[in-house]
Amino acid sequence: MSQTVFPWECRDKEDQAKAAYYHPMRRANQQLEEENARLKKILRENGIAWSSVALEHLSKGQLTKRRTRSSMSLRETKTPYLPTEVLLRILKYAMKSPHPIIDPLSLLEPENLTDEEKSRSNQIAIHFLATCKALHFEGTKYLWESNTFTFTSAEAVRNFGELRADIRSTITAVNFRIIARYYDDQRRKHKLEKCYHADLKKDQQLKVAMRPKETPLIRGGFRCYTWSQIVDFLHALRAPYDPAVRITKQPRPRLLPSLVTLRLDLVNFSDTLLPFSGSELHDITSHELGCTLNELQVTGMPIDDTGMKAAAELSGMLKDEGLYLDGPATFMAKNKYLQRLGGNRWCPRVVRAWKGDGESLDSEDEDDHGYGFLGPSRPSIGALPSAPKEEGHPVSGRPEESVIWKRVPHGRDDDKRVWMQFSRASGYEVSDFDADEDEDRICPCCGESHPSSSLLDYMIEDDLEE
Numbered sequence: 320m321s322q323t324v325f326p327w328e329c330r331d332k333e334d335q336a337k338a339a340y341y342h343p344m345r346r347a348n349q350q351l352e353e354e355n356a357r358l359k360k361i362l363r364e365n366g367i368a369w370s371s372v373a374l375e376h377l378s379k380g381q382l383t384k385r386r387t388r389s390s391m392s393l394r395e396t397k398t399p400y401l402p403t404e405v406l407l408r409i410l411k412y413a414m415k416s417p418h419p420i421i422d423p424l425s426l427l428e429p430e431n432l433t434d435e436e437k438s439r440s441n442q443i444a445i446h447f448l449a450t451c452k453a454l455h456f457e458g459t460k461y462l463w464e465s466n467t468f469t470f471t472s473a474e475a476v477r478n479f480g481e482l483r484a485d486i487r488s489t490i491t492a493v494n495f496r497i498i499a500r501y502y503d504d505q506r507r508k509h510k511l512e513k514c515y516h517a518d519l520k521k522d523q524q525l526k527v528a529m530r531p532k533e534t535p536l537i538r539g540g541f542r543c544y545t546w547s548q549i550v551d552f553l554h555a556l557r558a559p560y561d562p563a564v565r566i567t568k569q570p571r572p573r574l575l576p577s578l579v580t581l582r583l584d585l586v587n588f589s590d591t592l593l594p595f596s597g598s599e600l601h602d603i604t605s606h607e608l609g610c611t612l613n614e615l616q617v618t619g620m621p622i623d624d625t626g627m628k629a630a631a632e633l634s635g636m637l638k639d640e641g642l643y644l645d646g647p648a649t650f651m652a653k654n655k656y657l658q659r660l661g662g663n664r665w666c667p668r669v670v671r672a673w674k675g676d677g678e679s680l681d682s683e684d685e686d687d688h689g690y691g692f693l694g695p696s697r698p699s700i701g702a703l704p705s706a707p708k709e710e711g712h713p714v715s716g717r718p719e720e721s722v723i724w725k726r727v728p729h730g731r732d733d734d735k736r737v738w739m740q741f742s743r744a745s746g747y748e749v750s751d752f753d754a755d756e757d758e759d760r761i762c763p764c765c766g767e768s769h770p771s772s773s774l775l776d777y778m779i780e781d782d783l784e785e
Contacts (some may be wrong), residue, residue: 324509325594326594328545330551367754410447410458411461413443416443418471420467420468422472432657467492468490470494473548494582495552495584497552497586498657499545500528501541501587502525502541503540504531506543511524514590516661519756523651524696526654546596547599556608558570580614580616583614583616585619588620590621595628596628605635611703613706615636615641619648637706642708643670644663644727646687663732665727671724671746672723673743721742721744723741725738726741
């Protein structure tokens with residue numbers, strides 16, 4: 320039997336070099352396209368052809384004087400006239416995709432897509448934008464405001480910064496599909512355990528990229544790009560450079576200043592192989608992007624100690640009383656595609672739901688010594704405003720000050736939401752009809768009990784016992 324080899328966390332030089340190579344090429348191509356457009360305009364105005372097609376049009380006299388639809392009569396257009404309101408409704412319908420747009424403004428990587436996603440045809444009538452300036456202006460706004468977006472690489476997120484700030488400011492929710500990458504310089508088999516998902520009946524061969532052996536001074540062997548990849552995705556949310564904003568007066572806005580809901584689909588994050596996350600993850604989640612989200616959805620998080628630590632770090636991005644949703648893995652990475660996995664349950668909880676004003680919690684959640692299920696009652700961070708309260712919730716059978724109501728997605732991939740009430744002491748869902756309070760703490764995803772939301776709570780409980 321082969322001995323299990325554990326990877327160490329690092330960024331791969333080959334992948335970084337590839338990303339650095341293509342990014343400046345894209346910038347240069349964009350500049351060349353703009354320059355070609357200006358040159359063609361000059362040639363067209365002077366009646367000079369730059370290709371056989373242009374020569375044919377010039378010979379017919381169609382480009383000597385440009386005619387727009389507004390300058391043509393109804394008889395010349397040979398099309399029925401439509402009111403502006405109808406045109407805008409058609410344009411809005413044409414610009415909306417029934418599925419999330421994957422890696423906009425970037426080159427798609429087939430290995431980051433499922434077979435279903437590869438087979439989809441164009442879901443947007445993008446040619447509407449080339450009709451005229453008016454439809455281009457209005458259609459561009461509809462395109463970015465009406466659709467949802469999925470990013471499979473940190474470079475794709477950075478490329479999103481090429482959009483205008485007013486367009487990016489309208490986006491409130493995005494999806495990061497973070498596919499763990501493994502590398503090795505020896506021919507050996509590595510497995511993804513069947514405990515990764517309930518759909519797996521046996522261990523699966525782990526997708527590993529081969530790399531050449533380096534000199535003994537360079538650390539090689541089996542390595543992974545997992546927690547550092549999450550850091551790179553979050554770093555891509557930093558504010559792009561904008562010369563119009565002076566940092567001496569006000570800080571630069573983030574890439575998506577209105578982002579309040581973030582979904583992380585972690586793919587091939589093994590439950591047994593990954594090392595602990597480093598300080599980089601804590602720095603960006605608790606400080607740089609701390610207390611900025613109202614809702615965080617995470618699928619595929621390992622259920623071991625490394626996953627628990629990473630989940631505690633990620634919850635730092637949520638505001639006080641923010642909603643954290645933990646679900647089973649959505650995908651598994653194969654050699655050339657992603658396999659979609661089943662499962663449609665969330666394990667929701669509210670982070671930092673306790674009150675810091677000295678008010679007492681429900682007696683069922685707090686013992687005689689003033690200690691709740693998560694240890695002593697502690698104040699909220701209070702550095703930024705709490706997540707907004709959701710109005711219109713049902714009436715609870717418990718005291719209102721001891722619970723908090725949230726609208727939770729009905730399923731992992733479902734947009735429908737239902738009302739749930741959470742205990743302010745534990746942060747987990749409670750029900751008015753449960754006879755045993757301990758049953759409220761059973762996770763619907765894995766069937767296990769989750770007594771706390773971070774390693775800090777375990778440390779507090781250990782201190783109390785001593």
